[in-house]
Amino acid sequence: MQDLVKTLTLTTGVALTISLTGTFPAQAVTLNFGWNGDGGYSARGAFNYDESTAPASFSESGFGTTKFLRSLSIAFFNPLNNLVAAYNNVVNSNSTAQYFKFNFNTVTQEIFGLIDLGGEVAGDTYLSGTVNTNLSLYQVPQFGSDFIIDKNSGAIAVTTVPEPSPVLGVLALSAVGITYRIKRQLKH
Template sequence: MKNIFAKTLTSAAASVAIATGANNPAQAIKLNFNWQGDAGYSATGSFSYDETTAPTIISETGSGATNFLQFLNVSFLDPSKNLLGTYNTVSGGVSQSSFFAFNFDTSTQTLFSPLNVAGGTGVIGEYFFQGTVGDSLQLRQDVDQQGTSTTLDQNSGSIQVSQVPEPASLLGLLAFAGLGVASTLRKKQASC
């Protein structure tokens, strides 16, 4: 009975993984980014673009329709891990901030050059993240919407980017895990 269940489970998982991959080819790629300031503040976010149409270098600036980014959001935390704010800088392929600057190399999956995400929508007290990757990145808070802001934290420009696994990839891993379980059950039954 266990053998039939294992075969059915394995077959179902493999079928779902194959069907998902064939019927829904990968287009949108989602990545996460994390930043840690020297004083303990942090930023976490994610962004997405269509990997079938994006060039090697994605450069986006200003408000309005973006060329390649589909979305970009970022959340800021204080040193005690309390949420300071969450911003949807790009939503539905449209940037909300005239200060927005984003540069990404799709081949190396790294951010580079000027980066300015989050606030910029005209609200006093909003947070924003700006600087040059590899040189200096700062978490700042707007004071008066007249160009005055306070630096809350900064670092040497270090920021990490990681790709989010696609659902089809996860189903494929489940299928391989199912094969391993089925193989183990068969070996146990054969030894009994």
């Protein structure tokens, strides 16, 4: 009888693991990015896309539905690390900015080419330029031309945010169950 219970427990655990693995759709990969200006200003942001549908590299621009980006947010900070402004340029796969530009290589995990991230109306701040060439942080005045408040050589860093795996949760739960069963058998 105990062998039957052990077999059923093991079979149920394996079946549950296999079935749960198949029921979770591909998750969007989330990445953080950061920019540091020569004058002490900085930008920090995050974006995500569905890695199961995105090509090796993609570009997004303008207002409206995006092809691959699900979200993109960016915040700007002054040299004292105080928040200057924050924007959600892409929300639920929709760009909210007319001048929005973003290019990403999913293989190398690098932002590349021309970018334009942030605000676009009087009083707003935005980061614009060519990655690895020249990126500038601009302020949009009430009247007149936009002006640069900081810049750098175009360096922008990207880091992947680790995503929890549903399989790891099931495996952890299984390990707890097995440990409990072993301890119970040792007591008897």
